Amino acid sequence: MRRQALLIGCGKMGGALLERWVLSERYEFSVVDPVAESVPEGAHLFRTAEALRGQKFDLIIIALKPQMIDQFVPEYAEYLVPSGLLVSIAAGYAVERLRAHFASVPTIRLMPNLPASIGRGVNGLFATPDVSAKDRKDITDLMDLTGLSIWVESEDVLDRVTVLASCGVGFFFEIARSFVAAAGALDFGPDQARELVLTAFSGAADLAIRSDLDLATLRNNVTSKNGVTQAGLEQLRQDGILDSLTLQTFQAAYARAVELR
Ligand SMILES: NC(=O)c1ccc[n+]([C@@H]2O[C@H](COP(=O)([O-])OP(=O)(O)OC[C@H]3O[C@@H](n4cnc5c(N)ncnc54)[C@H](OP(=O)(O)O)[C@@H]3O)[C@@H](O)[C@H]2O)c1
Known part of the structure; x- marks a missing residue:
């Protein structure tokens, strides 16, 4: 069975990644976005956090503007399974601030770019030390669908x-x-x-x-x-x-x- 992934925000960058992520055999994607007109075939679109009631996700990916995270992200914490993984693509938004909304779950900060939508992106990735080798591998495989990936050792290098x-x-x-x-x-x-x-x-x-x-x-x-x-x-x-x-x-x-x- 495929693992359940939730993408919060499907704008320019989240949407570009999703174009390729729907090809994943490992993850099935749900998306919350109030205004996205459509999502690629295979993904499920929801308009609000409340509409997800009753569902749990193995992976939550935050693709909101950094300025919106503190306001909107806390309402999604209940949807992550206890062993779940958090990923954020928000530029410059530090891991520790993110983890505070999710009871310090293992977290990856990912910095993609727009050519991801055609499989020619470049991704920087930074993981907190508690991210398992298996989660690293799964995310590397997911990101390989979008282009080249480089793991870095600090958030400063990621910036x-x-x-x-x-x-x-x-x-x-x-x-x-x-x-x-x-x-x-x-x-x-x-x-x-x-x-x-x-x-x-x-x-x-x-x-x-x-x-x-x-x-x-x-x-x-x-x-x-x-x-x-x-x-x-x-x-x-x-x-x-x-x-x-x-x-x-x-x-x-x-x-x-x-x-x-
Ligand atoms: N664009 C890039 O090239 C790029 C590259 C690397 C990283 N990033 C990062 O990616 C993140 C998103 O950037 P973007 O350019 O894709 O921005 P964007 O186009 O504005 O996408 C954000 C999407 O999230 C939606 N949204 C707002 N509130 C929401 C909520 N409560 N729940 C779910 N969805 C909500 C927005 O809807 P509304 O329009 O109604 O607000 C919009 O559709 C940023 O943090 C940025 O730093 C972007």
Whole structure:
């Protein structure tokens, strides 16, 4: 018999994970979300905590905004079996605060990213010491459905993974948006610019992943002396603006994660 899992909150990130989690042979998913229009086939949608009355779950996953956890999560504690496992994907929300709502059950903090929905996510995972080897294995198997998983040894490392891999997806979309917007100056329409930019970025990332060459060498392979790329790169790299802006971006995101703890 499959183990029963409850997903609390099925918005952008919870929904992306669920797209893949419903493929699990180990877990069957129920979902509580007041506004989700639908859930993938195989999952069961409920609108309120009260609607779960009479049910118990082996696994509860919290996918609410961090600011909503203290208000809404306590009403779900009664639905976790005594030997159950708690998982949270809330960015920056510390394990000890979470466990306080659930009588200190074994807890995993998981930091996924949006490409999980197509099986190409990157997940950071941190477990409290009382999480069993079996639960670790079950969650690793579940997360393998969504992409690559990395277990880390502290919540601080998890917050740093968050900046790079979870927020990183947002930073990437912003950079791609900027490329597409600037392509207007080269007389491309938005649809064509989007297709060209995203295909070039995705191909470049795949090439780099498959290559043994470092990123500077790959960049140099595109850059002929006094050529077209070099002319652009001289602007992009002038006065170290790009490096310092990237550093400041990461520092601001990490500082916010620390603040949310
Ligand atoms: N988005 C990402 O890329 C990403 C990446 C990594 C981690 N995360 C983390 O994932 C969590 C969710 O983020 P998100 O972007 O998916 O937010 P979201 O789209 O707002 O999803 C949260 C969902 O939970 C629903 N909800 C509100 N109150 C509820 C309750 N009492 N019971 C059940 N469901 C309730 C919300 O409904 P309403 O809209 O009506 O409030 C919404 O549908 C956050 O903690 C975030 O830090 C997000």
